[in-house]
Amino acid sequence: MADDHVDEHFIELVSSVSHANGVFRITLAQQVEAGTARPVTRLLIPANQLQAVLRGVADGANEIREKLQNQTKEGDKVVETDDEGAKKPASSKSGSKK
Helix, strand or coil: CCCCCCCCCCCCEEEEEEEECCEEEEEEEEEEECCEEEEEEEEEEEHHHHHHHHHHHHHHHHHHHHHHHHHHHHHHHEEEECCCCCEEECCCCCCCCC
């Protein structure tokens, strides 16, 4: 565990994609001015792994989207708290009484 540091780059767009010798080269960039991009980093992905990498990104994004949607739905249901400050689910308002 000599070096656990991972470089981080803020990316706004894909500026180019190319393929040569069985390797995809994906250049990622930041937008600096309207219509101008500054290359930040390049991903080198073996062609036989491209589908798995893209699927991994898509699956991760879908998982995050679903979690955010569930949090939003749960937040909409919580409308009051009990005496200790704990959240209580919203009660259903039906017209019938027992």
